Amino acid sequence: xxxxxxxxxxxxxxxxxxxxxxxxxxxxxxxxxxxxxxxxxxxxxxxxxxxxxxxxxxxxxxxxxxxxxxxxxxxxxxxxxxxxxxxxxxxxxxxxxxxxxxxxxxxxxxxxxxxxxxxxxxxxxxxxxxxxxxxxxxxxxxxxxxxxxxxxxxxxxxxxxxxxxxxxxxxxxxxxxxxxxxxxxxxxxxxxxxxxxxxxxxxxxxxxxxxxxxxxxxxxxxxxxxxxxxxxxxxxxxxxxxxxxxxxxxxxxxxxxxxxxxxxxxxxxxxxxxxxxxxxxxxxxxxxxxxxxxxxxxxxxxxxxxxxxxxxxxxxxxxxxxxxxxxxxxxxxxxxxxxxxxxxxxxxxxxxxxxxxxxxxxxxxxxxxxxxxxxxxxxxxxxxxxxxxxxxxxxxxxxxxxxxxxxxxxxxxxxxxxxxxxxxxxxxxxxxxxxxxxxxxxxxxxxxxxxxxxxxxxxxxxxxxxxxxxxxxxxxxxxxxxxxx
DNA sequence: CTGGGGATGGGGCCC
DNA sequence: AGGGCCCCATCCCCA
Numbered sequence: 193x194x195x196x197x198x199x200x201x202x203x204x205x206x207x208x209x210x211x212x213x214x215x216x217x218x219x220x221x222x223x224x225x226x227x228x229x230x231x232x233x234x235x236x237x238x239x240x241x242x243x244x245x246x247x248x249x250x251x252x253x254x255x256x257x258x259x260x261x262x263x264x265x266x267x268x269x270x271x272x273x274x275x276x277x278x279x280x281x282x283x284x285x286x287x288x289x290x291x292x293x294x295x296x297x298x299x300x301x302x303x304x305x306x307x308x309x310x311x312x313x314x315x316x317x318x319x320x321x322x323x324x325x326x327x328x329x330x331x332x333x334x335x336x337x338x339x340x341x342x343x344x345x346x347x348x349x350x351x352x353x354x355x356x357x358x359x360x361x362x363x364x365x366x367x368x369x370x371x372x373x374x375x376x377x378x379x380x381x382x383x384x385x386x387x388x389x390x391x392x393x394x395x396x397x398x399x400x401x402x403x404x405x406x407x408x409x410x411x412x413x414x415x416x417x418x419x420x421x422x423x424x425x426x427x428x429x430x431x432x433x434x435x436x437x438x439x440x441x442x443x444x445x446x447x448x449x450x451x452x453x454x455x456x457x458x459x460x461x462x463x464x465x466x467x468x469x470x471x472x473x474x475x476x477x478x479x480x481x482x483x484x485x486x487x488x489x490x491x492x493x494x495x496x497x498x499x500x501x502x503x504x505x506x507x508x509x510x511x512x513x514x515x516x517x518x519x520x521x522x523x524x525x526x527x528x529x530x531x532x533x534x535x536x537x538x539x540x541x542x543x544x545x546x547x548x549x550x551x552x553x554x555x556x557x558x559x560x561x562x563x564x565x566x567x568x569x570x571x572x573x574x575x576x577x578x579x580x581x582x583x584x585x586x587x588x589x590x591x592x593x594x595x596x597x598x599x600x601x602x603x604x605x606x607x608x609x610x611x612x613x614x615x616x617x618x619x620x621x622x623x624x625x626x627x628x629x630x631x632x633x634x635x636x637x638x639x640x641x642x643x644x645x646x647x648x649x650x651x652x653x654x655x656x657x658x659x660x661x662x663x664x665x666x667x668x669x670x671x672x673x674x675x676x677x
Numbered sequence: 678c679t680g681g682g683g684a685t686g687g688g689g690c691c692c
Numbered sequence: 693a694g695g696g697c698c699c700c701a702t703c704c705c706c707a
Contacts, residue, residue: 604693630686632698637684657683659698664681
């Protein structure tokens with residue numbers, strides 16, 4: 193028995209020794225691996241640092257070159273630099289259609305309304321733009337003189353003219369609507385201000401964009417933007433990522449928050465706008481209004497004044513009396529409580545250097561965006577008929593676009609119109625994944641696939657899918673065509 | 678470079 | 693009220 197006990201204790205001691213040895217071995221292995229791992233990490237960090245330095249040097253170089261070039265240009269051309277910038281982008285129009293339209297990231301409101309030319313250019317990120325806020329003006333009379341555009345005269349430096357103050361939902365304090373005393377007459381005490389707060393990924397885009405500022409994007413599956421220049425002018429990496437998987441139009445592999453207008457996420461193929469998950473996504477991060485089913489009462493804003501001040505965020509001065517009167521707002525306090533949580537139409541650039549490195553002429557994305565913005569503005573200006581924000585049409589147009597103040601006769605029209613700004617394209621082609629803002633546009637598009645050409649020329653054998661093209665073609669026969677182009 | 682066709686965007690009007 | 697159609701402007705591509 194005693195032998196047995198001794199034997200057991202010996203075995204136990206041997207086991208213990210073995211176990212200790214094994215543990216020691218394991219620890220040694222782990223330590224070795226850890227050391228190797230750390231070595232690798234430090235190597236990687238070194239490489240990272242070196243690359244960063246290289247990058248900085250390159251950026252400095254390019255910036256210097258551009259600065260030199262700018263100085264030369266300024267000597268040659270005494271125009272304001274902001275004009276030159278726009279000209280530069282206007283000249284870059286070609287190529288935009290490669291992007292299958294609709295990639296309107298930079299939407300500057302129509303000229304007739306609140307933003308002046310040197311005001312910040314607005315960026316609308318499609319990922320958060322399904323909001324269908326619009327402004328209902330109480331009456332035609334109120335619409336006319338009631339909507340004022342007051343502007344501050346500050347910040348004339350074009351280098352700073354695109355400063356943004358849009359607060360991001362993350363980190364940056366929300367802009368506080370403050371009436372600038374020097375530019376704004378004393379407001380009635382009954383007025384309340386509704387501050388446009390970007391509750392969406394539409395974080396302020398600054399040149400010195402720090403990742404922290406944009407970390408809110410992460411919630412949307414959007415990695416923080418590395419550098420704002422990319423955001424501004426579209427590096428291949430960041431801008432205009434078409435969200436269709438496998439879509440050749442995608443500018444980069446990064447399905448990130450590209451500050452493009454395309455709605456993120458895989459869109460369903462088909463026409464079902466109701467079940468479009470896009471809306472769901474919007475609900476998640478764009479507007480709690482949707483998810484709460486309180487759309488109606490929060491979408492209509494009776495506006496007495498719309499003020500846009502130099503660097504200040506858009507401020508809606510809402511006459512409280514209107515709110516009290518109901519006007520589809522439901523519970524007034526409910527309305528007042530909410531800070532118009534939507535994608536901000538005021539996503540603007542902080543462009544410290546308008547001739548920055550990213551404004552490379554080779555950047556077709558930036559071209560597209562600015563070109564389309566310019567075209568849009570041009571078109572808005574050119575279209576006199578009903579194009580005015582609040583035109584005294586026979587049909588009362590009481591519903592204003594939240595973005596450009598354009599007036600429409602019914603909310604649905606506003607909703608459709610606002611897709612211009614938001615980039616929302618609910619209608620997808622089942623054959624090619626192209627998306628359209630309007631159903632009829634999709635329908636028309638599908639003739640491309642069906643080959644249907646219902647319009648035939650009476651003068652020749654030509655057939656056309658669109659009446660407008662036939663009409664254009666007919667000018668060839670009448671001899672008008674050549675002068676048009 | 679130019680002309681012409683294909684195609685999209687956007688707004689107005691009509692049913 | 694809402695959908696569809698029409699129209700215009702514009703861009704892109706190609707010969």
